[in-house]
């Protein structure tokens with residue numbers, strides 16, 4: 001289902017009125033439509049199945065070592081306040097039976113689960129679960145670091161504070177050594 005743009009436009013008009021604005025003044029006339037268009041874009045992940053991004057994979061029987069794509073930028077929307085949280089995701093996995101996915105597909109999975117009203121913890125575990133279920137790798141590790149606008153521009157007002165979440169599956173859960181190796185690669189700065 002597509003977003004109901006008419007309903008969003010009406011709601012935004014109501015909010016503008018409720019805060020004491022005049023939705024008919026020149027600068028605001030197009031705002032409900034702009035926001036409806038924007039919501040269609042930033043919530044487009046709601047009607048996607050992110051695991052479809054991993055439908056295509058390559059076979060390389062030889063490669064059963066860690067693959068890590070780090071510093072994947074993302075923007076998401078906090079489900080509590082509907083304001084942005086954004087940062088970087090680091091996604092690693094150890095392929096099994098030569099099931100390698102395209103590197104960009106890992107970033108596409110991050111994009112897809114970001115474009116919904118989200119919790120950072122859920123975003124992190126959804127990325128790990130999708131890769132784990134679809135590619136059956138030896139293990140998956142996902143680390144997400146983000147700044148939440150609901151903690152900076154309002155409320156507790158702590159600009160610069162970062163929230164770090166992680167989700168590990170398979171071997172990364174069982175073996176501290178593999179986890180430590182992945183974490184050192186994530187932290188490595190060239």
Ligand SMILES: Nc1nc2c(ncn2[C@@H]2O[C@H](COP(=O)(O)OP(=O)(O)OP(=O)(O)O)[C@@H](O)[C@H]2O)c(=O)[nH]1
Pocket residue numbers: 078079080118119120121148150151155156
């Ligand atoms: N666990 C988790 N909490 C989040 C996330 N995004 C926002 N929050 C928190 O959700 C909580 C909502 O708390 P409430 O007390 O219901 O709302 P509030 O009165 O606006 O809270 P304050 O932000 O403390 O002013 C806050 O503590 C937010 O920091 C997230 O991704 N994960």
Ligand SMILES: [Zn+2]
Pocket residue numbers: 078079080081082083148150151
């Ligand atoms: Zn929030």
